[in-house]
Amino acid sequence: MNRPELRIHTERFLSNIRAVRERIAPSELMLVLKDDAYGHGLSWAVEAAERGGVGWYGSYDVRSALEVRRVLQADARIFAWATSTDAEIDEALLHRIDLGVGTAEYLARIVSRAQTLGLRAGVHLKIDTGLHRNGLLPEEWEQTVAAARAAEAGGHVALVGVWSHLAEASDAEDDEAQRVFLEAVNLTGDPAEAPQVLHLTASAASWWRSELRGSLSRIGAFCYGIRSADGPELAGITPVAELVATVVDVVDDCALVGIGSFDGLPSTLAGAAVGTPAGARALERIDHLASRVAGWPGMAVGDEIVLFGPGGQGEESATSLAERIGTVGEEILTRLTPRVRRVIVSPSTASGTQALLRGD
Numbered sequence: 001m002n003r004p005e006l007r008i009h010t011e012r013f014l015s016n017i018r019a020v021r022e023r024i025a026p027s028e029l030m031l032v033l034k035d036d037a038y039g040h041g042l043s044w045a046v047e048a049a050e051r052g053g054v055g056w057y058g059s060y061d062v063r064s065a066l067e068v069r070r071v072l073q074a075d076a077r078i079f080a081w082a083t084s085t086d087a088e089i090d091e092a093l094l095h096r097i098d099l100g101v102g103t104a105e106y107l108a109r110i111v112s113r114a115q116t117l118g119l120r121a122g123v124h125l126k127i128d129t130g131l132h133r134n135g136l137l138p139e140e141w142e143q144t145v146a147a148a149r150a151a152e153a154g155g156h157v158a159l160v161g162v163w164s165h166l167a168e169a170s171d172a173e174d175d176e177a178q179r180v181f182l183e184a185v186n187l188t189g190d191p192a193e194a195p196q197v198l199h200l201t202a203s204a205a206s207w208w209r210s211e212l213r214g215s216l217s218r219i220g221a222f223c224y225g226i227r228s229a230d231g232p233e234l235a236g237i238t239p240v241a242e243l244v245a246t247v248v249d250v251v252d253d254c255a256l257v258g259i260g261s262f263d264g265l266p267s268t269l270a271g272a273a274v275g276t277p278a279g280a281r282a283l284e285r286i287d288h289l290a291s292r293v294a295g296w297p298g299m300a301v302g303d304e305i306v307l308f309g310p311g312g313q314g315e316e317s318a319t320s321l322a323e324r325i326g327t328v329g330e331e332i333l334t335r336l337t338p339r340v341r342r343v344i345v346s347p348s349t350a351s352g353t354q355a356l357l358r359g360d
């Protein structure tokens with residue numbers, strides 16, 4: 001093994017998904033897949049989650065939503081929330097991808113494309129509840145809902161959902177955001193014709209604040225076992241991946257390990273503890289292509305070093321590593337470059353591990 005490996009455990013992922021679904025029920029899980037499934041690989045995540053019974057998939061843009069559609073065996077629901085070009089809208093409509101809509105202009109373009117193609121667009125209107133990140137302002141809400149309802153009557157739109165995104169900065173702010181959200185939902189008209197799904201919360205609020213959950217919860221981080229930075233451990237949630245590299249040279253009292261900042265490992269992580277065959281040792285320095293780890297008796301080329309991962313004697317997770325440098329686990333995982341091989345560890349494969357095709 002001369003390239004670093006991100007070892008991805010399918011069983012842990014499925015077990016996290018089970019724990020999340022139990023915790024949030026009766027709210028349904030929408031598995032969020034942005035940033036190539038938080039660096040774990042989108043195809044792997046979709047295939048595994050589908051086996052785990054997940055029925056909703058959320059991806060940032062239409063391009064990755066199409067990738068989700070290609071991987072899915074059954075006709076599950078897919079939601080893409082980035083404002084997209086007309087060409088992307090066409091692709092979304094053809095492949096039954098629901099669109100998140102945060103501006104009246106985007107809604108008008110979707111209606112126009114649906115009319116041209118003779119298709120019906122599944123639309124989730126986004127109310128701005130305070131984050132000021134692509135959402136309809138309360139003062140333009142009623143007019144935009146009316147436009148969506150008119151297009152619905154014409155057969156070009158189905159108003160499937162209402163959604164928003166929380167800051168998760170304080171409970172009070174999130175409470176206020178929910179108030180604005182529910183007011184917007186009330187303004188969609190007769191409760192008998194209410195949109196089918198309401199979604200407001202992501203990992204942390206879905207887990208800790210049951211009163212904020214809608215009928216659907218958009219969750220990424222916790223399914224991959226990424227807990228919130230400076231947040232508590234989560235019962236039943238385990239980091240899905242561990243990052244492993246091997247000793248490539250032994251110099252004086254140190255082991256040189258084949259992973260560096262060019263692989264996406266922040267050089268500011270120097271000083272962290274990593275797992276060696278002899279227990280925890282200091283990661284003394286991170287260079288471009290290799291890193292230096294304090295040595296141990298009998299160290300040899302080929303020894304495996306665990307940069308993070310459960311039970312690895314170094315940092316438990318990408319999050320605990322990230323906390324050392326004031327960032328979040330997602331950043332550590334999504335920065336890893338394609339040179340880091342994604343290796344799927346699945347008990348059902350005879351050899352125990354199976355290389356994913358990505359980057360090889």
Ligand SMILES: *Cc1c(COP(=O)(O)O)cnc(C)c1O
Pocket residue numbers: 032034081165201202203204218219220221222
């Ligand atoms: C990233 C994201 C999520 C998922 O957030 P997690 O904290 O990873 O669960 C949900 N909704 C939107 C709009 C997002 O951008």
